[in-house]
Amino acid sequence: MQDFPACTLVLAVELGGMKELHCPNCGALVSPAVASVKMITCTSCSTTLLLQDGGLRLAGRQGVLHDGPMLFGLGDTATIAGIDYHILGQARFSYERGSWDEFWATDTVGAAFWISVDEGDLILQRSLSRQDWPKYDGYLSLGSTLRHRDEEFTVAEQGDGTCTGLRGSFGHALSVGESYRFLNLQGEDGSVLSAEIEARQYEWFLGQWIDPFDVTVRRS
Numbered sequence: 001m002q003d004f005p006a007c008t009l010v011l012a013v014e015l016g017g018m019k020e021l022h023c024p025n026c027g028a029l030v031s032p033a034v035a036s037v038k039m040i041t042c043t044s045c046s047t048t049l050l051l052q053d054g055g056l057r058l059a060g061r062q063g064v065l066h067d068g069p070m071l072f073g074l075g076d077t078a079t080i081a082g083i084d085y086h087i088l089g090q091a092r093f094s095y096e097r098g099s100w101d102e103f104w105a106t107d108t109v110g111a112a113f114w115i116s117v118d119e120g121d122l123i124l125q126r127s128l129s130r131q132d133w134p135k136y137d138g139y140l141s142l143g144s145t146l147r148h149r150d151e152e153f154t155v156a157e158q159g160d161g162t163c164t165g166l167r168g169s170f171g172h173a174l175s176v177g178e179s180y181r182f183l184n185l186q187g188e189d190g191s192v193l194s195a196e197i198e199a200r201q202y203e204w205f206l207g208q209w210i211d212p213f214d215v216t217v218r219r220s
Contacts, residue, residue, distance in 0.1 A: 021049075021051075023042040023044065023045060023047055023049065024047075024049075025042065025045050025047040026042065026044050026045040026047065028042055028043070028044035028045065038051050038170060038171055038172050038173060039051065039089075039166075039169065039170040039171075039172065039173050039174060040168070040169040040170075041166060041167055041168060041169075046167075048166060048176075070101070070117070071117065071122075071212055071215060071217065072087055072103070072215075072217045073087065073090070073220075074087055074088070074089070074090060074167060074168045074220070075087065075219075075220030076217050076218060076219050076220050077217070077218040077220075078105070078115065078215055078216070078217050079215065079216045079217075079218075080124055080210055080214065080215055081214070083107055083108070084107065084108055085105040085106070085107055085113060085115065085124075086105055086106050086107075087103050087104075087105050087115075087168075088104050088105060088106060088168050088169040088170075089103065089104035089105075089166070089167065089168035089169045089170040090102070090103050090104075090166070090167045090168055091103075091104070091163060091165070091166050091167075091170070091174055092163070092164050092165040092166075093161040093162060093163055093164065094161065094162050094164050095159050095160060095161045095162070095182075096159055096160075098119075099164065100116060100117060100118035100119075100161075101116070101117045101118075102114050102115070102116055102117075103115040103116075103117065104168070104169065104170045104171060111126070112126065112127070112171045113125065113126045114126065114127075114205065114207075115210075116194075116207075120212060121209070122209070122210040122211075122212055122215070123192050123194075123207050123208065123209055123210065124207050124208060124210050125192065125194060125205040125206060125207020125208075126205065126206065126207065127203060127204070127205055128204040128205060128206055132204075133202070133204045134146050134147075134148040134153070134193060134204065135148075140155050140158075140183055140185075140195075141155060141158065142155050142156075142157075142158055143155060146185070148187075148193060148206075151187045151188055151189065151191060152187070152188055153185035153186065153187045153188075153191070153193045154185060154186055155183055155184070155185050156184055156185065156186040157182075157183070157184040158181070158182065158183050158184070159181070159182060160179055160180070160181055160182070161179065161180060161182050162177065162178070162179040163175060163176050163177065163178050163179075164176065178198070179198075180196050180197055180198040181196075181197040181198075182194065182195065182196055182197070183195040183197070190208055190209055191206065191207070191208050192206070192207050192208060192209060193205070193206055194206075194207070
């Protein structure tokens with residue numbers, strides 16, 4: 001089990017102009033793995049550090065991750081369908097059936113992906129730009145269908161998730177204790193559309209199911 005102190009850093013400078021970043025909690029040097037990182041945890045004290053414009057502030061809540069057997073972890077490289085994904089961040093969420101993990105990763109050209117792991121089931125997905133969001137009429141609920149990229153998707157799961165722990169680096173800010181509604185839509189050919197909804201703010205993702213036996217892992 002690892003505890004995460006409640007401390008957040010916001011930087012008003014661009015990463016490209018920074019030679020050194022230091023944790024405001026313990027003073028240790030912090031080195032974001034890639035330029036697209038917006039959030040990172042200090043490896044020395046596990047403080048959560050948020051990088052964005054707006055000055056410095058300290059905020060946040062404590063989060064907990066219980067360590068257990070995982071297919072991969074921070075710093076590992078997962079190879080899926082011949083493509084390497086470097087695992088940079090891990091976020092855990094609770095929901096009605098238990099919990100699941102979301103791993104933030106980048107491929108060899110720096111594109112960002114999420115790998116969702118829930119009871120051994122894996123989904124590899126990436127965020128859709130707003131202009132590529134699915135279009136539909138009305139309200140989506142279990143059994144609702146829509147068409148996206150000439151494929152029909154059906155809402156197979158819906159619920160509410162709450163972030164309970166963070167570790168590593170992420171491409172956007174996450175907050176322990178933050179809750180949102182989620183939708184998972186199954187496509188005709190194994191594709192998966194997912195939506196995260198907070199208030200009236202949406203974020204859509206498109207991906208596919210991955211057989212864990214098709215994943216090879218190089219440990220860090």
